[in-house]
Amino acid sequence: MGRTITVAVTGLHRGDNPQPGAAVARSLRRALPDVRIVALSYDPLESALYSRDLDRVDSTYLMPYPGKGPDHLCARIAYVHGRERLDILIPCLDSELSNFIEIQPDLERQGIAIMLPSRDAFERRAKDHLSDFCEQHGLPAPRTLVVNDASQLTQCANEIGYPLYIKGKFYEAWLVYTAVELFEKFDSLVRTWGLPVLVQEALIGEEFDVLGLADAAGGIVGQCAIRKLLRTATGKGFGGIVVKDPEIDRKSRLIIKELGWRGPFEIEFLKTPGRPHVLFEINPRFPAWVDFPSQIGCNLPLRLVDMLLGRPPTTLEVCDAGQMFIRHSIDLVGDMAELAKLSVDGEYPDGTLAPMAEVGK
Amino acid sequence: MSRKKPGADNKPGADTSRGSRFRFYSDQFMLDTVTGQFFRVSPPAGFIFKNLIQGKTGEELVDIVEKHFGIDRPKAIRDVEMFLAELRSVGIIEN
Numbered sequence: 001m002g003r004t005i006t007v008a009v010t011g012l013h014r015g016d017n018p019q020p021g022a023a024v025a026r027s028l029r030r031a032l033p034d035v036r037i038v039a040l041s042y043d044p045l046e047s048a049l050y051s052r053d054l055d056r057v058d059s060t061y062l063m064p065y066p067g068k069g070p071d072h073l074c075a076r077i078a079y080v081h082g083r084e085r086l087d088i089l090i091p092c093l094d095s096e097l098s099n100f101i102e103i104q105p106d107l108e109r110q111g112i113a114i115m116l117p118s119r120d121a122f123e124r125r126a127k128d129h130l131s132d133f134c135e136q137h138g139l140p141a142p143r144t145l146v147v148n149d150a151s152q153l154t155q156c157a158n159e160i161g162y163p164l165y166i167k168g169k170f171y172e173a174w175l176v177y178t179a180v181e182l183f184e185k186f187d188s189l190v191r192t193w194g195l196p197v198l199v200q201e202a203l204i205g206e207e208f209d210v211l212g213l214a215d216a217a218g219g220i221v222g223q224c225a226i227r228k229l230l231r232t233a234t235g236k237g238f239g240g241i242v243v244k245d246p247e248i249d250r251k252s253r254l255i256i257k258e259l260g261w262r263g264p265f266e267i268e269f270l271k272t273p274g275r276p277h278v279l280f281e282i283n284p285r286f287p288a289w290v291d292f293p294s295q296i297g298c299n300l301p302l303r304l305v306d307m308l309l310g311r312p313p314t315t316l317e318v319c320d321a322g323q324m325f326i327r328h329s330i331d332l333v334g335d336m337a338e339l340a341k342l343s344v345d346g347e348y349p350d351g352t353l354a355p356m357a358e359v360g361k
Numbered sequence: 362m363s364r365k366k367p368g369a370d371n372k373p374g375a376d377t378s379r380g381s382r383f384r385f386y387s388d389q390f391m392l393d394t395v396t397g398q399f400f401r402v403s404p405p406a407g408f409i410f411k412n413l414i415q416g417k418t419g420e421e422l423v424d425i426v427e428k429h430f431g432i433d434r435p436k437a438i439r440d441v442e443m444f445l446a447e448l449r450s451v452g453i454i455e456n
Contacts, residue, residue: 206396227397243397271396273452321394322384 005305006036006084008077008112011092011285012048012057017171017236018288018327020092022048022055027294027301029054031314038084040077044342049353050332059084059349060342066095070102077103081110083349088308089114090264090286090301095170095193097122097284113308115263117284125259125282127167128196137258139251140278142270143201150186156199157182165200168193173235175202205272207231207280208243210252211287213300214261215307220253222300222316224293229324238327240289242296242319247277255282264290264304292325383414393453400453405430409444413454419445 007028011019025037025048039049039057042065048055061080064072073096080086089112091100100107101116108114116122124133127144134141142165145156157164157179166182167173168189176182182199189197212223225248230239252267259282266283290300297317306313338353384392388407392399402410412425419441427437448454 208397229397241397241399243395245395321397322392
């Protein structure tokens with residue numbers, strides 16, 4: 001048996017807007033029971049910190065918010081690495097990727113393996129540049145305008161027409177029907193995510209998502225395509241069914257190749273009746289549903305670990321159309337004592353935050 | 362570690378021709394593997410659709426329906442035409 005692999009993961013909250021980190025942990029621990037999962041957490045209330053299941057963490061470190069910049073991130077990871085001897089780091093949040101790309105050489109010098117897209121690829125797929133990318137490569141895209149100032153809002157909205165989507169730089173999208181709603185959401189998005197904000201044509205249709213992993217040459221190592229079966233009010237997929245659509249596969253391969261993408265990705269398409277698939281977003285990380293394909297033989301986080309450690313590649317099975325997932329929410333037990341310790345110390349190296357007394361009752 | 366699929370009548374092929382695109386689960390539940398849409402269908406509709414995806418023409422479908430359900434030919438023609446029109450209207454078939 002080889003030595004224990006230590007993997008640092010971010011994005012561990014599984015609330016109404018679930019983050020991918022816990023799903024990555026589940027995928028890894030299912031295949032590697034001895035793996036050590038180190039949580040890099042932005043909030044002591046991230047739900048997976050309280051799990052005792054496959055997605056449990058072995059230690060937790062609070063991290064500086066992405067807005068603090070790459071230097072603070074680098075210093076904090078150096079500290080964590082000193083305590084934990086990290087082998088691999090898998091960032092799972094859009095908002096932190098820019099900083100991680102910046103510090104990738106430092107991480108690799110410390111011996112922490114990480115797989116990220118190039119800065120160029122990361123920027124080209126960003127929401128405010130996606131229209132240009134689509135135009136260059138003949139991919140249908142929703143009409144999108146970039147707003148850098150509130151004074152541009154009315155004109156942009158008039159050009160697009162109501163209803164329309166107003167979207168934050170990293171997260172959040174709101175369907176708005178009036179100028180009043182538009183300005184309200186604009187203020188809210190700017191406060192949370194900063195500028196720019198996007199105003200986008202509202203297309204109503206079925207959403208198809210492709211989750212995948214690309215190698216260093218821009219080829220797709222493995223992928224799973226789904227139609228979202230259940231969507232929350234904010235469009236989050238709480239259920240999905242595998243589809244086998246050659247057009248989606250072709251477009252996904254084209255996108256990844258043209259970007260020269262490296263690492264995990266999620267591509268979102270929208271299909272309205274009588275129109276081709278429209279490219280909606282390209283997310284630079286595994287999505288929150290990554291543990292679904294892992295459970296049907298296509299464990300992409302595990303394959304990523306193989307690639308980063310130079311291990312023999314895990315076989316990835318083709319996800320068969322008709323296999324489906326339904327997201328299931330459960331209640332985890334916590335105790336204020338653990339939350340307080342993590343909040344005060346900034347770290348909790350003693351495993352899950354769930355108190356032992358509750359286990360097995 | 363792939364899960365065994367329960368009750369699927371036909372395995373997916375590499376192509377997405379009509380026959381491999383649609384998958385039946387019993388006679389009354391059908392999946393379009395390209396769009397991920399699924400449908401509960403009546404037994405007669407399932408019977409006609411299964412023949413359709415096997416490559417039967419409209420004329421052949423009328424023959425089969427007439428014989429299988431023991432109905433007169435004008436009614437068989439009408440039923441088949443109405444069913445095909447419904448499939449077209451929901452985008453399951455194009456022609």
